[in-house]
Amino acid sequence: xxxxxxxxxxxxxxxxxxxxxxxxxxxxxxxxxxxxxxxxxxxxxxxxxxxxxxxxxxxxxxxxxxxxxxxxxxxxxxxxxxxxxxxxxxxxxxxxxxxxxxxxxxxxxxxxxxxxxxxxxxxxxxxxxxxxxxxxxxxxxxxxxxxxxxxxxxxxxxxxxxxxxxxxxxxxxxxxxxxxxxxxxxxxxxxxxxxxxxxxxxxxxxxxxxxxxxxxxxxxxxxxxxxxxxx
Amino acid sequence: xxxxxxxxxxxxxxxxxxxxxxxxxxxxxxxxxxxxxxxxxxxxxxxxxxxxxxxxxxxxxxxxxxxxxxxxxxxxxxxxxxxxxxxxxxxxxxxxxxxxxxxxxxxxxxxxxxxxxxxxxxxxxxxxxxxxxxxxxxxxxxxxxxxxxxxxxxxxxxxxxxxxxxxxxxxxxxxxxxxxxxxxxxxxxxxxxxxxxxxx
Numbered sequence: 345x346x347x348x349x350x351x352x353x354x355x356x357x358x359x360x361x362x363x364x365x366x367x368x369x370x371x372x373x374x375x376x377x378x379x380x381x382x383x384x385x386x387x388x389x390x391x392x393x394x395x396x397x398x399x400x401x402x403x404x405x406x407x408x409x410x411x412x413x414x415x416x417x418x419x420x421x422x423x424x425x426x427x428x429x430x431x432x433x434x435x436x437x438x439x440x441x442x443x444x445x446x447x448x449x450x451x452x453x454x455x456x457x458x459x460x461x462x463x464x465x466x467x468x469x470x471x472x473x474x475x476x477x478x479x480x481x482x483x484x485x486x487x488x489x490x491x492x493x494x495x496x497x498x499x500x501x502x503x504x505x506x507x508x509x510x511x512x513x514x515x516x517x518x519x520x521x522x523x524x525x526x527x528x529x530x531x532x533x534x535x536x537x538x539x540x541x542x543x544x545x546x547x548x549x550x551x552x553x554x555x556x557x558x559x560x561x562x563x564x565x566x567x568x569x570x571x572x573x574x575x
Numbered sequence: 576x577x578x579x580x581x582x583x584x585x586x587x588x589x590x591x592x593x594x595x596x597x598x599x600x601x602x603x604x605x606x607x608x609x610x611x612x613x614x615x616x617x618x619x620x621x622x623x624x625x626x627x628x629x630x631x632x633x634x635x636x637x638x639x640x641x642x643x644x645x646x647x648x649x650x651x652x653x654x655x656x657x658x659x660x661x662x663x664x665x666x667x668x669x670x671x672x673x674x675x676x677x678x679x680x681x682x683x684x685x686x687x688x689x690x691x692x693x694x695x696x697x698x699x700x701x702x703x704x705x706x707x708x709x710x711x712x713x714x715x716x717x718x719x720x721x722x723x724x725x726x727x728x729x730x731x732x733x734x735x736x737x738x739x740x741x742x743x744x745x746x747x748x749x750x751x752x753x754x755x756x757x758x759x760x761x762x763x764x765x766x767x768x769x770x771x772x773x774x775x
Contacts, residue, residue, distance in 0.1 A: 369773040372656075374656050375647075376764045381663050382750065483639060
């Protein structure tokens with residue numbers, strides 16, 4: 345019995361080795377080792393200030409502004425953040441001889457939000473907000489659009505209509521407006537920045553001792569995905 | 576008496592055997608063939624390599640994404656067998672072609688037997704002209720995909736490379752929307768070239 349087993353094993357080995365000979369194949373292997381390190385899209389607000397930052401009586405004389413156009417009820421749309429109307433128009437500026445209101449601006453810790461607060465505002469008061477943004481990432485970006493109180497605005501829309509009226513209570517009587525400065529569609533390369541100034545006006549329907557919130561979001565998009573990118 | 580008979584018996588037997596031997600005698604000559612088999616060699620190497628990465632804005636100049644190809648490994652004969660590709664500062668939608676020219680420096684025609692994508696301990700067969708997704712974090716949303724193609728068919732004979740011939744392969748790497756910022760993705764592609772008659 346053991347002798348039989350001993351005979352079978354070498355026969356099996358012989359069979360296996362003969363199969364190996366049949367399947368022998370000469371070959372060589374070449375390789376490519378790939379490492380992909382991705383970059384970063386990162387835009388920050390590096391500076392924010394207003395044209396009237398010093399409280400009275402040491403500040404500048406106030407400026408007033410009146411819009412040359414006024415929205416109708418059909419111009420307003422509810423966005424979840426109030427009623428918004430975007431129409432074409434301009435502002436008629438007027439210098440006053442008194443310093444009554446003032447406005448301050450600051451930036452959040454993550455440098456993604458700028459805040460403006462108008463103190464002692466009154467109908468007609470105008471203040472200019474200046475913003476400086478910088479591409480601190482490694483990929484070029486475009487500012488593709490603004491979102492003003494929930495309304496998305498592209499360059500095309502802003503070229504046609506650049507005054508945004510905000511109506512907090514939905515009575516078709518806007519309390520504040522913001523005139524947008526257009527730097528949409530401009531490529532901002534890593535390390536580069538853009539500066540802009542936007543006018544904010546308190547309108548006649550504004551109520552006393554009230555707070556009105558304007559939120560403007562700037563949406564930066566990596567250049568090749570931007571709606572403005574042209575190959 | 577007995578001894579004498581036995582001796583006679585042995586003698587007769589010897590005579591009989593000798594006569595049989597004479598009957599079977601045959602004249603003969605031997606011819607031989609001496610065979611020497613000198614085997615050839617299957618041997619390939621990366622002879623040239625480059626990428627099609629461009630400077631995005633030459634006028635600035637602004638080169639957002641860079642591609643560096645280095646020679647990573649040689650075999651004992653000094654043939655280049657491994658390339659190292661590093662893509663820096665990539666972003667979604669970025670796509671680049673890596674080109675590697677394969678020279679047959681052996682004496683036997685070879686064919687591409689297999690190409691295999693190796694990453695995260697996985698081995699995925701890479702077929703020519705077919706995109707393959709790479710999902711590094713296993714969330715079902717691939718971060719990269721790659722495409723292998725025969726960019727230049729040196730001998731106009733498909734994947735076969737004759738001795739002293741070449742083929743150029745193109746490995747396209749595409750960064751997909753799900754790629755994370757400031758992340759590193761690594762993979763390897765293994766090309767096996769085998770003697771031509773064994774590859775279907």
